[in-house]
Amino acid sequence: MVAKGFLQKYGVDFTDVYALEARLEIVRLVVVVASWRNWQICQLDVKSTFLNGPLGEEVYVRQLPGFEVKGEEMKVYRLRKALYGLRQAPWAWNKLIGSFLCEQGFVKSKVEFGVYVKKDSHRRSLIVCLYVDDLIVT
Numbered sequence: 001m002v003a004k005g006f007l008q009k010y011g012v013d014f015t016d017v018y019a020l021e022a023r024l025e026i027v028r029l030v031v032v033v034a035s036w037r038n039w040q041i042c043q044l045d046v047k048s049t050f051l052n053g054p055l056g057e058e059v060y061v062r063q064l065p066g067f068e069v070k071g072e073e074m075k076v077y078r079l080r081k082a083l084y085g086l087r088q089a090p091w092a093w094n095k096l097i098g099s100f101l102c103e104q105g106f107v108k109s110k111v112e113f114g115v116y117v118k119k120d121s122h123r124r125s126l127i128v129c130l131y132v133d134d135l136i137v138t
Contacts, residue, residue, distance in 0.1 A: 021094070021113075021114040021130055021131045021132055022112055022113075022114030022115050022129040022130055022131050022136075023112065023114070024131075026112045026114070026115060026129065027129050027131060027136060030115070030127055030129050030136060030138060031136070031138075033138075034127075034138040039138045040138065041136065041137070041138045042136070042137045042138070043134065043135070043136050043137075044134065044135040044136075044137065045133060045134050046133045046134075046135070047133075049089075049093050049132075049133035050082050050083065050086070050089035050090065050092075050093055050133070051081060051082065051083065053081060053082040053088075053089060053091070053092025053093040053094075053095065053096045054080070054081060054082075054092060054095075054096065055079060055080065055081065055082055055086075055088065055092060056088070056092075057088070058078060059078070059079045059086065060076040060077065060078050060079070061076060061077050061079060061083070062076055062077075063075065063076070063077065090132060093133070094130070097130060098116075098130075101116045101128060102116075104118070105118050106118040106126075106128065114129060114130040114131060115127065115128070115129050115130075116128040116130070126138075
């Protein structure tokens, strides 16, 4: 199921669409530092990215063709979570993953908003770079 986000109107169906993410230069820098320090690097692609972010606005979608409820074809569904195609889906995902990482003890970079760092008592660091639906962890 994919929403027709191109039909949404700013201020009515959505307000925020911009998802803060690490710039490509920063991702390259983190990879270089990890390589130089011989750190392990993991890359994750979150398949259900845009299906998990909570929506701040009320968004309704029509019933899918072929899946309409007989006698109730004019009824719509209210979305509780973001859906592929919605203009605000990347923003909702970014907000969700950012709050999760902060709950886990990560600190969001003040300069590069898609980078989160967690340090332990032994001065070891864990760095997460967020880029749309991909994460680089080192």
